[in-house]
Structures are given as structure tokens and as C-alpha cells.
Amino acid sequence: MATLPAIPQSTAFRSAALIAIGCGVAAALVILGLIGSVPVAAAFLAAALVVTGGLIAFRRLFPASASTALEPDWSVARALAESSPDAIAVTDRAGRLVCANNRYEAVFGGFPTPPGLPFDASGVERLGNAGRAAWRDGDAAIDRLLINGTNLSAHVSRAGEDENLLVWRFHAPQGLDLAQTMENLIAGATGDRLGSAGIMAALIKPDGRIRAANRVLRARAMGHEEGAIIGRDFAQFLITDANGMARFEREGLTQNPLRVLQIPFLDGEDAPMLVALIDEEESGQPAIGESASAHIKSLVSLMPFGIALIGGDGRFLQMNDAFARAASVDPHSPPIYPGDLVVREDKGVVADAIRKFAGGATHSTDLAVRLKDHPDEPVALSIAGARGLGNSAVLLSLKDNSEETRLKREVAQATKMQAVGQLAGGVAHDFNNILTAIIGHCDLMLMRHSPGDSDYDDIQQIRANSNRAASLTRQLLAFSRQQTLRPQVLQLPDVISEVSNLLKRLLGETVTLTVKHGRNLSPVRADPGQLEQVVVNLAVNARDAMMSKDSRGTGTLAIQTYAVTAGEVRKLGSDILPAADYVVLEVADTGGGIPAEILPKIFEPFFTTKEVGKGTGLGLSTVYGIVKQSGGYIFAENVKGGAKGGAGAVFKIYLPVHTAGALVEPTPPRVLPKEKPVDLWGTGTILLVEDEDMVRAVAERALTRQGYTVLTAEHGEAALELLAAHPRPDLLISDVMMPLMDGPTMVRHARARYPDLPILFMSGYAEETIRKSIDLDNVDFLAKPFSVQELAEATRAVLLRAAALAK
The missing domain is CATH 1.10.287 (Helix Hairpins)
Known part of the structure; x- marks a missing residue:
């Protein structure tokens, strides 16, 4: 009402x-x-x-008070949602679930609140971004959300009289549920068209009961088109005569016999079976005339999955459009033999299988073959004997699994990147501990040597090489998306301007650098230093590409920035790029381009086309990691018609427009200021907790030289014992990741005894990673590797701040 x-x-x-x-x-x-x-x-x-x-x-x-807003009748909304086959939920501004239909409960196993649904971490993050985009833009869409082996697409829209609600709609992409699609086709207009061609069609469950039937079958089996045939046993409607010919039981043995065709279009014991019934000739022999052939051709052409019929001579008799699309052939000029579809290595296997089934084999088989047009992506070819299908001897079914193959490839790539990233993070952690010890001992030795000493230059050289090794660990963390970022709200033209002079020196005199900026560019939020590294890496790769094309290394490197609106993104139709406002950084060159076979691999770690010793394979993977960690997207493609008419490559980086107050970020541990105190000497007791002996020894010696009394512990439990046995220390310096008890857990126990105890965390992991495990207030962070000077400065700064707060 x-x-x-x-x-x-x-x-x-x-x-x-x-x-x-x-x-x-x-x-x-x-x-x-x-x-x-x-x-x-x-x-x-x-x-x-x-x-x-x-x-x-x-x-x-006495002004009239505003009428109290009536609470919406959510039972009505739920009843409306039940009429949809999609999973639907409604949330309010506070993120509470206020309404959901039964389909939502069935899909997600209850009523979890979006975006916290049982997807993987990436899916939950993408769904959360879509929700925020819907609050901002009114609606948002996302696909490829994997749950229990099923792909879902989601559409989020803002609704309500005050636009204070979000409607979340989840559905399976069209074509993925083939059985449901077939049921809808048989029960709808497609089933009527089959009936007009004389074909009675039904979808039978594994237990033999009818799931769907077209109108002509209902009329013949039950006497009227509206008969309640769904759920009935299909075999009860048929009888056989002495010759084994099938007829409808209602029509008796005097009517025309039926030819029953069973089409297994899905694999698995629980898959439904498509059954087609065609009137036979009175003779009781298989009808092979023009009428039967027309029925068979109509049936094959209407099937939504790939089917082809092969004659006794091994030639194609017919293939439908779905088969032609899956095989990448022209249906109007198909090949002669099935072996013409596959690569040379698979021709013999396909030919042998067709001969076997044409000779009378009764079972079906599946072959993994490679098509000539897609030799790197195996497809499933199902082969079965075809009896009672006119001149046909073999039935072929080809599954178009290009989308499945693409998803598998993306999952494999993501898994590989995650594994390499975890390896890089662990290596960087251990390497940073070693570098901390080396740099620290160098600093201690330099305190005993003065410039001009014979050992002074050697120690400085060791320290310089250690700093170079530290930059290598930062590069490892960059491509694994674990480096520490210092994001700022900035304009891309300012970043390009800062790095332009460096680019001119890197490119040389033979490469022309052109820079063009669009108008009314919105700000973005990113680390300017990391963005400069992205531009430099892309420029160096472009220079090398132009040198490999032209021995003189001539060409043009074009850098431009421009804005892209959410509407323009939707027109692009990208499956990866969400609809939002972006600022694009485009870097194009006039080199030889990127070969098509290696284009999908260029962002993989350690992949390089350069000679041994001339490339690490970390350049583009580092660029990819920086862009993704900044919330952006990067695409590479080949273009024609560079500045001088040559082919080249172009990289496009999409960075989301920064909107003030759009996202509420967690408060990170304080990063100590860069300004150096004048006096680094101090007094007081410091509890130092570090599981690495070499780092603990260097830090203890460095702090003792600065005047502090240092208590050391090798893990969290030993630190708590020292706290119980000694008076309150002035500062607690602790590693984050330690065996037995990690740093944050130990600090919680310490804060229970001394709530105002100053804390300085240090770690070889990236700060971005450490933030996830540190949920404490009033803590500071010092990244490894650090020098003796940096440790003294950090210690002094924390103690001065604690003293100021105590006053």
C-alpha cells in the first residue's frame, strides 16, 4: 500500500x-x-x-515541531527484495545491516554486513572502495569477487529519501550458471521456437525428475500446456513397445514413436541432462530424411554452448555459433576436419579419438587440446558417439574457457607476487638487521679515528657500501608493496618539474624530452620521492628501448598529465579500473615497442629482456609496487605513430583524485622529526629489547657512550622479568618482531604496570607493515638500518617529549 x-x-x-x-x-x-x-x-x-x-x-x-520521521517498514522492503534473484542487502550511514533477502543469506551463509563479506582480503578491500565510491558518486560496480568457487559481480547504489542508505546487489555474471541459463531458455521463448521446429525439450535433474520443459512437451505429455510437470519423474511419461520405440504414455502405442536424444552439456554426476524428443517415422526405423535433419540442425544451432557434428568420414557436418566463437573460426567458412582447429602436436590425438567414436565407442571422453589461434591456452574438447542424429557419427563439444584461463593466470600471477613479496619482506628484515650492525660498528670505529688516519677512509667506504645495500632493500620492499611511504597531497606537474632536470641528464642530448600538462588537474595523495622514482625508472627504460632500436639512441620521450572523469572511465569498459575520477601520468616513447608475447610479463619481478649483467628485473616491478601501494593503476601498451612516425610504448598511470576527508586513516606511530637536537648526551635508564645479538650489542654500546644506563633483554618475556626486578626505566626501546613474545604484546604488559612509559619501536620491516600490528597510543618508530647518530637523536627526542608531557 x-x-x-x-x-x-x-x-x-x-x-x-x-x-x-x-x-x-x-x-x-x-x-x-x-x-x-x-x-x-x-x-x-x-x-x-x-x-x-x-x-x-x-x-x-509556539512554532509547530517537525513531524517525527516514520521508521521505514523494512518488511515491505524485504518482500520486494525477495522478488529478485540477486542477493540484496541494505546498510545505513552507520554501516549497519538493516535489510537483506533470503538469497543474500544463502550466498553468504548468514547475514554478514558489507563490505565484511567472506571474500579474500583483496575482494573485501575492493568492495569497501566501491561502497565509498557509491556514497560519493551515487553508484559503483565491481566484478570478479570469488566466493566458494563462484564469481560474483556487485553493484552498490545510494538510496533513501535522505540518501542515507546503500543498496548492495550481488549476482553471478551472465553465462556462468549454464544450467540456470538452459532452464530459462527452455521455459521461455527459446523453448517455444524449439517447439515450432518440432522439438520437445526438457532439462532433467540427476534423479530423473524434470527441472524445466517447453510448452509442446507439456502439452504432449500431460494433455495441456499449463500442466504441473516440474518435479515429476520424466520416465513415468514414456512407455516402450516391443521394438523398443518410446512413446508418450498418455498417447498410447498407436501414436508416432519418439526419438529421445540425451545431451550431456555439463560435466559431473550432479549435472542436469538436456533431453530432446523428436517424432519418428511410422516404420520404427531411425528417421534420416529431410525432416529429421532439419530438426537436428535447429536443435544444434539453438544450443547456447559449443556443439559440432562430425560425419562418418571425419568431416564437419555442422557447428553452431558458440562452437565457432570458442574455436575462433568463421562459421560461414569452417575448416574441413576437426584436426584443422588444433596445433600440429594435437592433430593425431583428435583424429584417433574421432575414428574410435565413429566406429562405435559408447562412452564419452574429454581431451585437453591447444587451438592454433591460442596455443598457450589449453581448452577442453568433449567427444562422444552420435547415434540417431542423421548422418552424424561423432558429437563434439568445445568449452570456451578463456575467461576461466584468464582468471587462473591472474590468480597465479597474484600468488607469485605475494610469495615473492613475502620473501622480499623477510629478506629485507634480516638484511636490515645485518646492516644495522655493520653501520653501527662503523660509527663506533669512526669515533676512534680521525680524518687522515689510514683506517678512516676504509671505514667510510664500508659505511658507504652499507648505505647502498640499504637502498637495495628499499627497492626490494618497493616491488613487494611493503616500503614505507610518506604520502602528501600534491600536484603531478610539480613532481614532473622537480625531476625534469635529472631526466634531461639521464636521457642525453640525442633524446628529446617533451612535457605537457592538462588544465584544472586535481590533487593526488602520494609520496613525491617514490613518484619521482617511478618517472625515472620509466624514462631509463624508454631510453634503453630507443637505443636498442637506433644505434644513435635518438627519439622522443613524451610526458603528459591530464584528468579523467568517472564517466570517461566507464566508457573505457575496463575490468580492472574502477569508475572514479583520476589524474593520469602518461610516459610514451618512440622506441621499438614491447613484443606482444612479453607484454603480460613486464611487471613480474626479476623479468628482464636485457643481457645478463645489465638488468636486475626490478625496475618495472618496483614501479608497479609503488603505483599499487599508492592506490593507483598502471597499464602498458604499444602505440603507433610516435613523434617521428615510429612505433613505441606508452605507460599510463591512473592516480585517484584526493578528496579531503574522504577517508579516515588510522593514526600511525609517530615518525621522529628530522631536526637534530644540539646536545645528544643524556641520563636515565633505558630498557633495550632486541632478539638479534649483534644489533643489541651495537645499540647498547651506542647508548652507553651517550651517558645512559642500559638494561638489555633478548625477548619480551625477559624484558618483563627485568621490569619486575628493577625500578621503572625512563624509556623502553624494543624490536617489533621477536620470538616467544613480540614487541607490541610486551609493551601492553609494560603499560599495565607503567601507563606513561615512553616507547620507541625499531624494526627491519617496513613501517607500513608494522602499523598493522601496532595498535598502541603514544609510541615512536625508528626504521632499521639506523646509525649510532640516528639512534641517539631518536632516544633524545623521545625523552625530551616525555619530560615535556610530564610537566
Whole structure:
């Protein structure tokens, strides 16, 4: 029942006032006409004006309170949602689930609140981004959400009278549920077209019961088209005569016999079976005339999955459009033999299988073959004997699994990147501990040597090489998306301007650098230093590509920035790039381009086309890691018609437009300021907790030289024992990742005893990774490797801040 809109109180009040005045005027005119007394008529009119004035005064003194908004009837909304085959949920501004249908409960095993649904971490993150985009833009869409082996697409839209609700709709992409698609086809207009061609079709469950049937079959089996045939046992509608010919039981043995065709279009014991029935000739022999052939051709052409019929001579008799699409052939000029579809190595296997089934084999088989047009992507070819299908001897079914193959390839790539990233993070952690010890011992040795000493230069050289090794660990963390970023709100033209002079020196005099910026560019949020590294890496790769094409290394490197709106992104139709506003950084060159066979691999770690010793394979993977960690997307493609007419490559980086207050980020551990205290000497007791002996020894010696009393512990439990046995220390310095008990857990126990105890965490892992495990307030962070000077500065800064807070 629809709810009628309420009349606004202000409108009702004005109407009442006008009625009161009108009544007063009418009464005055009546009195004037009856008795002809002007004073009495004026008195009536005055009385009406007084009443109206009283109403106005009362309204101003006692304004009507706003009517209380009625709570929506969510049972009605739920009933409406049940009419949809999609999984639907509604959340409010506070992120609470207020409504969901039964399909939602069945898909997600209950009523979890979006975006916290049982997807993987990437899916939950992408779904959360879609929700935020829907609050901002009104709607958002996302696909390839994997749950229990099923791909889902999601559409999120803003709704409600006050636009304070989000409607989450989840559905399987069209074509993935083939059995459901076949059921809809048989029960709908496609089933009617089959019936007009004389074909009775039904979808049979594994237990033999009918899941769907077209109208002509219902009419023949039950006597009328509206018969309740769904769920009935299909075999009960058929009888056989002495010759084994099947007929409908309702029609008896005197009617035309039926040819029953069973088409297994899905694999598995629980898969339904497609059954087609065609009227046979009276002779009881298989009908091989023109009528039967027409029926078979109509049936094959209407199938939504790839089917082809092969004659006894091994040639194609017919293939439908779905088979032609899956095989990448022209249906109007198909190949002669099935072996012409596959690579040379698979021709013999396919030919042998077709000969076997044409000779009378009864079972079916599946072959993994490689098509000539897609030799790197095996496809499944199903082969079965075809009896009773006219001149056909073999039935082929080809599954178009290009989408499945692409998803598998993407999952494998993501898994490989994640494994390499975890390896890089662990290596960087251990390497940073070693470098901390080396740099620290170098600093301690330099305190005992002065410039001009024979050992001074050697120690400086060791320290310089250690710093170079530290930069290598940062590069490892960059491509694994675990490096520490210092994001800022910035304009891309400013970043390009800062790095332009360096690019000119890197490119040399033979390469022309052109820079073009679009108008009205919005700000982005990223680390300017990391963005400069991205531009430099892409420029160096472009220079090398132009040198490999031209011995003189001539060419043009074009850098431009421009804005892309959410509407323009939707027109691109990208499956990867969400619809949003972006600022694009484009780097194009006039080199030889990227070979098509290696284009999908260029962002893989350690992949390089350069000679041994001339490339590490970390350049583009580092670029990819920086862009992804900054929330952006990067694409590479070949283009024609560079600045001088040559082919080249172009990299496009999409960085989301920064909107102030759009996202609420967690408060990170404080990063110590860069300014150096004048005096690094101090007093007090420091509890140092570090599981690496070499790092603990260097840090203890460095702090002791600065005047501090240092207590050391090799893990968290030993640190808690020292806290119980000694007075309160002035500062606790701890590693984050340790055996037995990690740093944050140990600090929670310490804070339970001393709530205001200053904490300085140090770690060889990236700060971005450490933030996830540190959920404590008032802590500082020092990244490894650090020097003796940096440790002293950090310690002094934390103690000074703690003393200021104590006052």
C-alpha cells in the first residue's frame, strides 16, 4: 500500500488563515446587505482580522515541531527484495545491516554486513572502495569477487529519501550458471521456437525428475500446456513397445514413436541432462530424411554452448555459433576436419579419438587440446558417439574457457607476487638487521679515528657500501608493496618539474624530452620521492628501448598529465579500473615497442629482456609496487605513430583524485622529526629489547657512550622479568618482531604496570607493515638500518617529549 504524502504544516496554516479572513469578509457583506449597518458589518470584519492575527501570533510564539520521521517498514522492503534473484542487502550511514533477502543469506551463509563479506582480503578491500565510491558518486560496480568457487559481480547504489542508505546487489555474471541459463531458455521463448521446429525439450535433474520443459512437451505429455510437470519423474511419461520405440504414455502405442536424444552439456554426476524428443517415422526405423535433419540442425544451432557434428568420414557436418566463437573460426567458412582447429602436436590425438567414436565407442571422453589461434591456452574438447542424429557419427563439444584461463593466470600471477613479496619482506628484515650492525660498528670505529688516519677512509667506504645495500632493500620492499611511504597531497606537474632536470641528464642530448600538462588537474595523495622514482625508472627504460632500436639512441620521450572523469572511465569498459575520477601520468616513447608475447610479463619481478649483467628485473616491478601501494593503476601498451612516425610504448598511470576527508586513516606511530637536537648526551635508564645479538650489542654500546644506563633483554618475556626486578626505566626501546613474545604484546604488559612509559619501536620491516600490528597510543618508530647518530637523536627526542608531557 503506497503512503500518501503529508500536507506541509506551513501550507495548512496559510489555508486556515485565508479561510478565516474570507469568512469575515463574507459575514460583513451579508450583514451590510440585510440591515444596511456599516458599523456592524465593520465589526464582523474586524473580528475576522483579530482571529487571524491571533492565529499568526500563536504560530510565531509556539512554532509547530517537525513531524517525527516514520521508521521505514523494512518488511515491505524485504518482500520486494525477495522478488529478485540477486542477493540484496541494505546498510545505513552507520554501516549497519538493516535489510537483506533470503538469497543474500544463502550466498553468504548468514547475514554478514558489507563490505565484511567472506571474500579474500583483496575482494573485501575492493568492495569497501566501491561502497565509498557509491556514497560519493551515487553508484559503483565491481566484478570478479570469488566466493566458494563462484564469481560474483556487485553493484552498490545510494538510496533513501535522505540518501542515507546503500543498496548492495550481488549476482553471478551472465553465462556462468549454464544450467540456470538452459532452464530459462527452455521455459521461455527459446523453448517455444524449439517447439515450432518440432522439438520437445526438457532439462532433467540427476534423479530423473524434470527441472524445466517447453510448452509442446507439456502439452504432449500431460494433455495441456499449463500442466504441473516440474518435479515429476520424466520416465513415468514414456512407455516402450516391443521394438523398443518410446512413446508418450498418455498417447498410447498407436501414436508416432519418439526419438529421445540425451545431451550431456555439463560435466559431473550432479549435472542436469538436456533431453530432446523428436517424432519418428511410422516404420520404427531411425528417421534420416529431410525432416529429421532439419530438426537436428535447429536443435544444434539453438544450443547456447559449443556443439559440432562430425560425419562418418571425419568431416564437419555442422557447428553452431558458440562452437565457432570458442574455436575462433568463421562459421560461414569452417575448416574441413576437426584436426584443422588444433596445433600440429594435437592433430593425431583428435583424429584417433574421432575414428574410435565413429566406429562405435559408447562412452564419452574429454581431451585437453591447444587451438592454433591460442596455443598457450589449453581448452577442453568433449567427444562422444552420435547415434540417431542423421548422418552424424561423432558429437563434439568445445568449452570456451578463456575467461576461466584468464582468471587462473591472474590468480597465479597474484600468488607469485605475494610469495615473492613475502620473501622480499623477510629478506629485507634480516638484511636490515645485518646492516644495522655493520653501520653501527662503523660509527663506533669512526669515533676512534680521525680524518687522515689510514683506517678512516676504509671505514667510510664500508659505511658507504652499507648505505647502498640499504637502498637495495628499499627497492626490494618497493616491488613487494611493503616500503614505507610518506604520502602528501600534491600536484603531478610539480613532481614532473622537480625531476625534469635529472631526466634531461639521464636521457642525453640525442633524446628529446617533451612535457605537457592538462588544465584544472586535481590533487593526488602520494609520496613525491617514490613518484619521482617511478618517472625515472620509466624514462631509463624508454631510453634503453630507443637505443636498442637506433644505434644513435635518438627519439622522443613524451610526458603528459591530464584528468579523467568517472564517466570517461566507464566508457573505457575496463575490468580492472574502477569508475572514479583520476589524474593520469602518461610516459610514451618512440622506441621499438614491447613484443606482444612479453607484454603480460613486464611487471613480474626479476623479468628482464636485457643481457645478463645489465638488468636486475626490478625496475618495472618496483614501479608497479609503488603505483599499487599508492592506490593507483598502471597499464602498458604499444602505440603507433610516435613523434617521428615510429612505433613505441606508452605507460599510463591512473592516480585517484584526493578528496579531503574522504577517508579516515588510522593514526600511525609517530615518525621522529628530522631536526637534530644540539646536545645528544643524556641520563636515565633505558630498557633495550632486541632478539638479534649483534644489533643489541651495537645499540647498547651506542647508548652507553651517550651517558645512559642500559638494561638489555633478548625477548619480551625477559624484558618483563627485568621490569619486575628493577625500578621503572625512563624509556623502553624494543624490536617489533621477536620470538616467544613480540614487541607490541610486551609493551601492553609494560603499560599495565607503567601507563606513561615512553616507547620507541625499531624494526627491519617496513613501517607500513608494522602499523598493522601496532595498535598502541603514544609510541615512536625508528626504521632499521639506523646509525649510532640516528639512534641517539631518536632516544633524545623521545625523552625530551616525555619530560615535556610530564610537566
